[in-house]
Amino acid sequence: MLIVAKKISIIGASGYTGGELLRWALMHPEMEVFQITSERFAGQSAYKLNPNLRGFTTLAFSPVKQLSTDVDAIFICTPHKTAAPYVAQFLETGAKIIDLSADFRLKNKDTYAKYYAVHPHPELLEKAVYGIPELHREEIKNAKLVACAGCLATSVILPLAPLIKNKLILPEGIIADSKIGSSAGGAGFDISTHHPERSGTVRSYKPSGHRHTAEIEQELSALALSQVSVGLTPHGIEMVRGILSTVHARLSGKAADIDLWKAYRSFFAGSPFVRLVKDQNTLYRYPEPKPLVGTNFADIGWEIDPEKGRVIVMSAIDNLVKGSGGQAIQCFNLMNGLDEKTGLWHPGFHPL
Ligand SMILES: NC(=O)c1ccc[n+]([C@@H]2O[C@H](COP(=O)([O-])OP(=O)(O)OC[C@H]3O[C@@H](n4cnc5c(N)ncnc54)[C@H](OP(=O)(O)O)[C@@H]3O)[C@@H](O)[C@H]2O)c1
Numbered sequence: 001m002l003i004v005a006k007k008i009s010i011i012g013a014s015g016y017t018g019g020e021l022l023r024w025a026l027m028h029p030e031m032e033v034f035q036i037t038s039e040r041f042a043g044q045s046a047y048k049l050n051p052n053l054r055g056f057t058t059l060a061f062s063p064v065k066q067l068s069t070d071v072d073a074i075f076i077c078t079p080h081k082t083a084a085p086y087v088a089q090f091l092e093t094g095a096k097i098i099d100l101s102a103d104f105r106l107k108n109k110d111t112y113a114k115y116y117a118v119h120p121h122p123e124l125l126e127k128a129v130y131g132i133p134e135l136h137r138e139e140i141k142n143a144k145l146v147a148c149a150g151c152l153a154t155s156v157i158l159p160l161a162p163l164i165k166n167k168l169i170l171p172e173g174i175i176a177d178s179k180i181g182s183s184a185g186g187a188g189f190d191i192s193t194h195h196p197e198r199s200g201t202v203r204s205y206k207p208s209g210h211r212h213t214a215e216i217e218q219e220l221s222a223l224a225l226s227q228v229s230v231g232l233t234p235h236g237i238e239m240v241r242g243i244l245s246t247v248h249a250r251l252s253g254k255a256a257d258i259d260l261w262k263a264y265r266s267f268f269a270g271s272p273f274v275r276l277v278k279d280q281n282t283l284y285r286y287p288e289p290k291p292l293v294g295t296n297f298a299d300i301g302w303e304i305d306p307e308k309g310r311v312i313v314m315s316a317i318d319n320l321v322k323g324s325g326g327q328a329i330q331c332f333n334l335m336n337g338l339d340e341k342t343g344l345w346h347p348g349f350h351p352l
Contacts, residue, residue, distance in 0.1 A: 014038035020325035028343030104147035151323025162267035242289025296326035
């Protein structure tokens with residue numbers, strides 16, 4: 001059978017998520033990267049910003065105004081609030097749209113206004129499917145517009161989803177404590193990301209009210225069929241890529257380890273990128289971000305604390321892969337009738 005590669009374009013390809021997406025797209029057996037955009041670096045070769053891509057592409061950046069819409073899919077990797085106008089502009093062109101920003105993740109325009117700004121295209125919110133395949137696989141297959149989940153949100157929603165769905169934990173008082181690498185802040189810089197200020201730090205930068213709280217609560221409440229309340233406290237740490245979220249929740253009853261194994265195994269059956277990591281007698285007993293660098297895996301582990309009636313859930317991802325570029329390719333695969341592992345099945349490195 002002759003396979004015709006899908007033509008794709010990436011808006012915002014000079015950034016960290018766009019560069020990572022470009023890396024995966026260039027290696028994808030059924031994708032042809034047609035155009036990549038940057039306003040600041042228009043005319044320059046992609047490999048000059050992404051030295052890892054030297055020898056893999058001769059593409060140069062174009063400004064968005066030169067973007068051709070004669071493609072099968074457009075990925076948007078620009079900051080929130082800048083992506084919405086592009087989605088509105090390109091949604092009716094026939095190209096499938098995969099937006100990596102936060103602009104179409106929330107269903108409720110008032111919630112978007114609370115965390116971001118007044119939404120310029122609230123009429124399009126209902127057209128978007130939230131881009132976590134493990135939760136919305138069937139809807140993503142038929143979607144024209146996918147709003148990829150936030151990186152922190154992915155790392156908190158995935159480990160909680162089976163517990164919430166099976167009512168194994170109480171829906172309130174859940175606390176997610178996340179450690180996150182510096183690439184989550186994007187390729188732009190300010191004093192907070194300047195090396196002498198950032199290096200060696202463990203820094204809490206948004207102890208409450210982080211904007212990903214909104215999508216975490218939206219998705220978990222939909223699974224619970226009732227309001228779920230989650231507090232999210234991220235910390236910037238000495239790491240470039242990766243997230244480790246440690247989530248604390250109260251058990252709703254006397255669940256045993258076997259009940260959690262069953263809930264996780266059943267929820268993630270058929271989800272190749274979620275691995276349960278809960279071992280004894282090994283160095284790697286629980287999830288860690290480091291072995292996941294450059295992979296699309298989400299590793300999940302847990303421990304029940306019976307004395308306190310609580311469960312501690314650990315979840316690790318690479319923010320630039322399962323937290324953005326890789327998850328976007330996973331969604332693209334589903335939207336195009338491909339096996340979701342296509343072009344993404346990579347074990348990472350050890351040691352690193
Ligand atoms: N970093 C992560 O871990 C992560 C994870 C999940 C989701 N996200 C989301 O993904 C998006 C991109 O994040 P990032 O970390 O890749 O940011 P980034 O490194 O700062 O890159 C931003 C990109 O957007 C382009 N851009 C900015 N404003 C634009 C505009 N008005 N029109 C066209 N292009 C514009 C920039 O191009 P120029 O060269 O022209 O400046 C650059 O290519 C954000 O919405 C972010 O929240 C990021």
